[in-house]
Amino acid sequence: MKRQWTAIIGISLLLALLLSACMGENEETDMNHQPVNQETNTNPPVNVEDEASELSSAYEVAAAHLQAPWSIDFDDDTIFISERDGAIVKVEDGEISREAVQLSIPVHQQGEGGFMGFVLDPDFAVTRQAYAYYTYMDNGTILNRIVALQYSGSEWNEVNPLLEQIPGSSVHNGGRLAIGPDGLLYATTGDARIEALSQDQASLAGKILRLNLDGSIPEENPFDDSYIYSWGHRNPQGLAWDSDRRLFSSEHGPSGNPGGHDEINLIEPGLNYGWPAIIGDDTKQGMVAPLYHTGSDTLAPSGMALTADNELLVAGLRGQKLVRFHSDMNGYEVLLENEGRLRDVKVYQGDIYVLTNNTDGRGQASDVDDRLIVLRSEGGRNE
Numbered sequence: 001m002k003r004q005w006t007a008i009i010g011i012s013l014l015l016a017l018l019l020s021a022c023m024g025e026n027e028e029t030d031m032n033h034q035p036v037n038q039e040t041n042t043n044p045p046v047n048v049e050d051e052a053s054e055l056s057s058a059y060e061v062a063a064a065h066l067q068a069p070w071s072i073d074f075d076d077d078t079i080f081i082s083e084r085d086g087a088i089v090k091v092e093d094g095e096i097s098r099e100a101v102q103l104s105i106p107v108h109q110q111g112e113g114g115f116m117g118f119v120l121d122p123d124f125a126v127t128r129q130a131y132a133y134y135t136y137m138d139n140g141t142i143l144n145r146i147v148a149l150q151y152s153g154s155e156w157n158e159v160n161p162l163l164e165q166i167p168g169s170s171v172h173n174g175g176r177l178a179i180g181p182d183g184l185l186y187a188t189t190g191d192a193r194i195e196a197l198s199q200d201q202a203s204l205a206g207k208i209l210r211l212n213l214d215g216s217i218p219e220e221n222p223f224d225d226s227y228i229y230s231w232g233h234r235n236p237q238g239l240a241w242d243s244d245r246r247l248f249s250s251e252h253g254p255s256g257n258p259g260g261h262d263e264i265n266l267i268e269p270g271l272n273y274g275w276p277a278i279i280g281d282d283t284k285q286g287m288v289a290p291l292y293h294t295g296s297d298t299l300a301p302s303g304m305a306l307t308a309d310n311e312l313l314v315a316g317l318r319g320q321k322l323v324r325f326h327s328d329m330n331g332y333e334v335l336l337e338n339e340g341r342l343r344d345v346k347v348y349q350g351d352i353y354v355l356t357n358n359t360d361g362r363g364q365a366s367d368v369d370d371r372l373i374v375l376r377s378e379g380g381r382n383e
Helices: 011-021 195-199
Strands: 060-063 069-075 078-083 087-092 095-102 115-120 129-138 141-151 155-167 177-179 185-188 207-211 228-231 236-241 247-251 263-267 301-306 312-316 321-325 332-337 342-348 351-356 372-375
Touching: 060 078, 060 087, 069 115, 069 342, 069 351, 078 115, 115 177, 115 185, 129 155, 129 177, 155 207, 185 236, 236 312, 247 301, 263 301, 312 351, 321 342, 332 372
Parallel strands: 095 155, 236 301, 301 342
Antiparallel strands: 060 372, 069 078, 078 087, 087 095, 115 129, 129 141, 141 155, 177 185, 185 207, 207 228, 236 247, 247 263, 301 312, 312 321, 312 342, 321 332, 342 351, 351 372
16 A cells, blocks of 8 residues: 555645646746845754744644755755755754855856756764765866765865866756765756757757766666766756666656657666757657656656655655656656645655755745755654
């Protein structure tokens, strides 16, 4: 029997309401965006328990007053969250502290770019290392890089650049990092608003990449002397593995006309996922169609996770929903809505953790946004 979540709200609204609210342009647009607050190291710790009573009783709030958060990771009961202007927030014992990140090249926070993907080393308790994906500027060109960070207990310091010169832009930077069940580092990259790069195997844009943790190329990668694991992507922002070690990815579809066509893909090494040659149900020899797409409607999927029961969870930005896909991938149900844009989702010890993303210049932020929301499971540890 599937696990039942006490925190499910709005479940009766299902797809029809979601899709009617999400018609039109995708998450990624070429507009100018308002900057997020740059004062990342001046906020005192906040007791988030005092904030929770202002919000729905259907969930808990583990952190509030976040600034355009992007990624969640866990070290036992300590939670780390990346913020797009270049800080890492630690959530511990009901308080948050904003920690500085010292980098050899500054973060360039513009539009959708900035300090994005963040994941702890698999042996973080010993190594105290983590990995980050962020946007930078080099002689007037926007690029992305992946670095290793060392944690001192109150500050993060770059110790090793792993991969640089990843094409970037004010939009379509990808940015998700994840450690696979093989112990290797995976990264999603966007097409940097140059569609042809997704079909160019000489470019790192529009790809899912796989690296050794020291930044070298794994010998078992599908192409010789290449970081590329899969290609033909537009702007993938979610990575998750099921219990059979199968890799799934979420991807933003095209903006404008046609819009929508957001995707969930089952990723196999070396395969071409078709952007920009095919979208939706289109087919073309040598290219892979998605497991699921939204048609003309928009979810703008970002972070994704799989539960212990292999239920696929996806956070929607423009769609402003947390959804759970049916096992046959023919549709999904809504687990959380009415909280604005949602950037990331993780499952930890049976509970679902979700980041809102309302302070990035596109959402409508409340006076407690952004927040880390927790949906407790019936069998969870904190009932």
